[in-house]
Amino acid sequence: MSFTFKAAALKAAALAAGACLALAGPATAQTQWIMASGYPENNFMTQNLRKWVEDVEKGTAGKLKITLHTNDSLIKLDSIKGAIQRGQVQGGEIRLGVYGNEDPMYILDGVPFLASTYDEAWKLMEAQAPYFKGLFNKAGMVIAGYQVWPSQGFYTKTPVNTVDDFKGKKIRIYSTATQRMATLLGFNATILPFAEIPQAFSTGLIEALFTSAQTGTDIQAWDNTRYFTDVGAILSKNALVFNKRAFSALPPADQKVLMDASAAYTKRSWEMSKAAGDEKSAVLKKNGMTVSAGPPAVIGAMKKVGATMADEWKATASPAAVAVLTSYMSGQKTN
Known part of the structure; x- marks a missing residue:
């Protein structure tokens, strides 16, 4: 030793x-x-x-x-x-x-376009809070x-125009929800911790990312990718x-x-988070990356994926968890 x-x-x-x-x-x-x-x-x-x-x-x-x-x-x-x-x-x-x-509630905010603005993310957090309180108390x-987290998107080596650009590409994601999303979009998805991203690129395990501008800056994504396509679909916590x-x-x-x-x-x-999203996107640009919003074709496909994932989530969640989603969705409709 x-x-x-x-x-x-x-x-x-x-x-x-x-x-x-x-x-x-x-x-x-x-x-x-x-x-x-x-x-x-x-x-x-x-x-x-x-x-x-x-x-x-x-x-x-x-x-x-x-x-x-x-x-x-x-x-x-x-x-x-x-x-x-x-x-x-x-x-x-x-x-x-x-x-x-452990519990589907942990990945509810990973359903694309369920809560894609800061206001929606706050309301979802409020709806989830009593459930999480009980869950953690029991443990x-x-x-x-x-x-x-700030708005997230795809880090790729080539431009993103349609979901066909995702087919078969090896992407790093961070949760079972984003893994399902990436798979439905045609990616070959792998869950990896934040700290393992640079090595995964160097060994060829991954060739793309789905994460925020903050994380992209933290791991200097410009060393391995050239495009950040911000789809604004998920604000996870x-x-x-x-x-x-x-x-x-x-x-x-x-x-x-x-x-x-x-x-x-x-x-x-x-x-x-709002400030970091803008600031770190500027850092990506400064280091030679092309930063753009998601093309309509990609956003449309992701909304369909989100609807599919929401149905799948409800099928696996407990009645108490589904009640949280129902309460949140009811509040969204009345606003």
Whole structure:
């Protein structure tokens, strides 16, 4: 075993021990929390999470100290939810669409054109919130806030004019919902974590992406693609989650600080996401990429795919989950 590996192992053990101690009893004069996130520091979601940490520490007058590990540096993004549930860390930010195999609700916002504007995404979040609260509570966790991704689109090496341009192309997607969407559009779709995208391009595992301008900038998509076709079909969400035992060990006043800061984090995310979508699209252009809206033929095909996926979703979801969708759709029709 190398010295570097030993040091890393010891650090991980120390962090895990610290987490266990914090969970073992009631909050002390200063409670230490460890949190994990999967995105780099220049990602607006990480910046928003950092602001949340500042708000909590200020609001608790330093009684709660939060150490945030970003960019998959402590726990890989797809493993954060399990680590929180087991109490290895006290909290973190997760991508909801990763867990579609656990409950269809996790991937509802991945149905194309179900909620394709920020206003619709907010209303869908409000409709889903009670369901998610119960789901996470049963699993020993507290879901406290949400972040929304900017509009998404296709990163390709050649221009996109019709869905025929998708046939057989190997694309990276990030959830079971986007995998189904890509398959119905003719792609050969593979689910891969954010951190594995560059290597997947270099080995030929993928030749296209479906993601946001933010992620495209994070992984420097211009190194492997030339076109970003923004179809505006999906505004998916991340969630801020705590271990329930750790949260319950805090004094009620500090719990309120966390939840108030989480509400502000959610509201701020919608504002930051809008700005990031425009800003990062400009970065793509600056680095030589052609950025354009989805052609009518592609948008039309995606709306048909969305209708198919909505029917499929309802066929697999529980009556309680279907009731959430029905409530959301009823609200949309009355607006």
